[in-house]
Amino acid sequence: MENIEMNSNAPAAAKEEPKKVIFSGVQPSGLLTIGNYLGAIKNWTTLQDAYDCLYCVVNLHAITVRQIPADLRRRTYETLAIYIACGLDPDKNTLFVQSHVPAHAELGWLLDCYTMFGELSRMTQFKDKSAKNADNVNAGLFTYPTLMAADILLYQADLVPVGQDQQQHIEICRDIAGRFNGIYGNTFKIPEGFMPKTGTKIMSLADPTKKMSKSDSNENGYVAILDPRDVIIRKFKRAVTDSDTVVRYAEGKDGVNNLMNIYSCFTGKTHEEIEREFDGRGYGDFKMAVGEVVADGLTPVQARFNELMKDKAYLEEIMRRGAENAQRRARRTLSKVYRKVGFVEI
Numbered sequence: 127m128e129n130i131e132m133n134s135n136a137p138a139a140a141k142e143e144p145k146k147v148i149f150s151g152v153q154p155s156g157l158l159t160i161g162n163y164l165g166a167i168k169n170w171t172t173l174q175d176a177y178d179c180l181y182c183v184v185n186l187h188a189i190t191v192r193q194i195p196a197d198l199r200r201r202t203y204e205t206l207a208i209y210i211a212c213g214l215d216p217d218k219n220t221l222f223v224q225s226h227v228p229a230h231a232e233l234g235w236l237l238d239c240y241t242m243f244g245e246l247s248r249m250t251q252f253k254d255k256s257a258k259n260a261d262n263v264n265a266g267l268f269t270y271p272t273l274m275a276a277d278i279l280l281y282q283a284d285l286v287p288v289g290q291d292q293q294q295h296i297e298i299c300r301d302i303a304g305r306f307n308g309i310y311g312n313t314f315k316i317p318e319g320f321m322p323k324t325g326t327k328i329m330s331l332a333d334p335t336k337k338m339s340k341s342d343s344n345e346n347g348y349v350a351i352l353d354p355r356d357v358i359i360r361k362f363k364r365a366v367t368d369s370d371t372v373v374r375y376a377e378g379k380d381g382v383n384n385l386m387n388i389y390s391c392f393t394g395k396t397h398e399e400i401e402r403e404f405d406g407r408g409y410g411d412f413k414m415a416v417g418e419v420v421a422d423g424l425t426p427v428q429a430r431f432n433e434l435m436k437d438k439a440y441l442e443e444i445m446r447r448g449a450e451n452a453q454r455r456a457r458r459t460l461s462k463v464y465r466k467v468g469f470v471e472i
């Protein structure tokens with residue numbers, strides 16, 4: 127996959143040319159973590175002026191793992207509120223909820239018929255999640271990448287900003303689109319992954335060889351965007367490191383490397399600057415400092431979030447506006463696809 131490196135001053139789209147389209151989403155399957163923040167949402171905010179961006183709360187994807195209905199409903203509002211609290215402007219971006227746009231499920235089914243069993247079987251997320259949910263290895267979990275391809279292809283997205291773990295899903299999306307275009311002529315734009323320079327893979331604090339994940343059963347593994355200050359500090363204090371004592375970025379020091387990455391994302395400091403800053407100081411000091419910068423960085427996000435959650439009507443208005451806009455755009459692609467495959471239009 128050709129990945130473009132993002133930087134904070136993303137290039138402005140050339141004059142006269144329509145803006146490039148960006149699509150991405152997060153599942154409302156738990157409390158969003160600093161992994162979601164650094165790997166995805168924080169970077170989305172740097173793109174909102176130069177690109178035509180659609181950001182979705184992907185609740186259809188979330189039910190591939192069993193959810194408690196009341197939690198799913200609440201988290202849908204929360205995820206949207208977090209998007210806005212992190213700095214996504216609802217007037218500049220199309221913010222919407224996946225289940226409000228039926229074309230996602232419709233194109234998802236259609237693309238299932240152009241996706242091979244073998245290629246879905248190779249997806250590492252499917253293998254990981256089926257191992258984790260052995261009692262519920264459902265067909266949706268298996269075809270998850272096809273629905274994700276539908277999300278992206280419906281809007282003819284040029285770029286998809288995601289963390290490293292989604293690279294394989296972008297790849298299969300490109301393969302499916304290419305296959306469909308090969309049979310029916312040019313129908314879908316072939317999208318590209320769009321990875322940030324840093325923060326693409328934040329690891330678990332409890333097991334730094336594993337990705338930090340909001341659905342981790344061990345709460346000490348992740349820091350949620352909404353965790354209170356004392357919880358954030360406590361989780362960093364407990365973070366797994368190693369028996370060495372030097373704050374240094376090196377192979378085999380997964381825990382320390384991860385903390386350095388997090389510290390770097392929140393302060394803008396390089397690894398060398400961090401090594402110098404903590405020269406001669408122990409891990410205790412370092413962990414405390416990481417906890418503090420993360421808590422400080424999240425304070426304004428949490429304040430804005432709390433305000434937004436008090437105003438459900440406002441959030442519903444954003445959902446409605448987003449859904450209308452997304453529906454109109456998605457229908458255009460879906461009609462084209464239906465015509466191409468030979469569905470009768472009435």
Ligand code: ATP
Nearest residue numbers: 153155161162165288289326327328338339340341
């Ligand atoms: P779940 O645990 O429910 O599978 P998740 O925490 O892995 O969820 P997703 O909703 O699957 O999060 O991912 C949303 C976005 O956040 C994706 O772009 C993904 O690449 C990014 N992301 C998730 N976890 C991390 C992480 N640990 N580091 C960097 N980016 C991440």
Ligand code: LTN
Nearest residue numbers: 149150151152153184187274277
């Ligand atoms: N699969 C992604 C969430 C997701 C997504 C998308 C991301 C669903 N549809 C479309 C980008 C584009 C995940 O698990 N992180």
